[in-house]
Amino acid sequence: MTLLGPAEIRDLAELLGIQPTKKLGQNFVIDANTVRRIVRVAGVTADTVVVEVGPGLGSLTLGLLETGAEVVAVEIDKRLAAQLPTTVQQLQPDARLTVITQDAMVIDSLPRDPTVLVANLPYNVSVPVLLHFLETFPALQSALVMVQAEVGQRLAAPPGSKVYGAPSAKAAWYGEWKTSGTVSRQVFWPVPNVDSILVGFERRELPGTEIERLATFTLIDAAFQQRRKMLRQALSVVLGDSATASARIEAAGLAPTSRGEELTVRDFLAIARTDG
Numbered sequence: 001m002t003l004l005g006p007a008e009i010r011d012l013a014e015l016l017g018i019q020p021t022k023k024l025g026q027n028f029v030i031d032a033n034t035v036r037r038i039v040r041v042a043g044v045t046a047d048t049v050v051v052e053v054g055p056g057l058g059s060l061t062l063g064l065l066e067t068g069a070e071v072v073a074v075e076i077d078k079r080l081a082a083q084l085p086t087t088v089q090q091l092q093p094d095a096r097l098t099v100i101t102q103d104a105m106v107i108d109s110l111p112r113d114p115t116v117l118v119a120n121l122p123y124n125v126s127v128p129v130l131l132h133f134l135e136t137f138p139a140l141q142s143a144l145v146m147v148q149a150e151v152g153q154r155l156a157a158p159p160g161s162k163v164y165g166a167p168s169a170k171a172a173w174y175g176e177w178k179t180s181g182t183v184s185r186q187v188f189w190p191v192p193n194v195d196s197i198l199v200g201f202e203r204r205e206l207p208g209t210e211i212e213r214l215a216t217f218t219l220i221d222a223a224f225q226q227r228r229k230m231l232r233q234a235l236s237v238v239l240g241d242s243a244t245a246s247a248r249i250e251a252a253g254l255a256p257t258s259r260g261e262e263l264t265v266r267d268f269l270a271i272a273r274t275d276g
């Protein structure tokens, strides 16, 4: 056996004296079928260099390593990070794993350039972690992550949809997102009180420069902070006043009376580019 089952997960947690904490989103996968499904959908092979955020007790890590892939795992919890090499060594002695004990929200370098991100993300920080990784590690070409269902739907939402919001528009800066099936609460220990979903990402060419991205994200934040307001009002907060906002929105070929929820990330970029 090269993966962890429910009994092994609980034994390991007991051995380490781990009481899973909500603060760190510690819901561990205890189902080998779910692990293999994630690895298959992610398209990981022996040639892939994977970065995994939050390996925890190693459920998903072992599934990734089983393919022969090289895995760089970033874990904030020191006890979990310290145990992981031992767990892996016992079950898959030839596995290629590097564990880094760090906060994934701020990490800015990795020992290898990973091409794929695979993770069962801690729910409370899943969007900021994803945006941080896509921005910081441009070699990342694709991702397959498990997140809270609402968050996954939001990441993949097109403009005009009810759940389209700032995370949807910002995530679209980097590429295309697609949901790829729900996951039962029963595959986790402890059982979470939210549903989960798999979301896939494929990188596309960036639509603009880093300076343009910052300006675009500022507009997106302003538009969705007052989502019910017309764009000219919502953007006046960052563009000076309503008349200036109207002029710039029109110069971008858009209607000042439209709402942020109707705009693509490229529309926001077009407004940002009317500066000066």
Ligand code: SAM
Binding pocket: 024, 025, 026, 027, 028, 029, 030, 053, 054, 055, 056, 057, 058, 059, 060, 061, 074, 075, 076, 077, 080, 102, 103, 104, 105, 119, 120, 121, 122, 123, 125
């Ligand atoms: N991958 C494991 C699995 O599927 O069983 C654990 C997933 S659990 C949902 C999330 C993991 O992320 C936990 O191990 C937690 O300690 C870790 N974590 C939480 N916040 C983190 C952060 N900011 N940086 C790195 N790891 C984090």
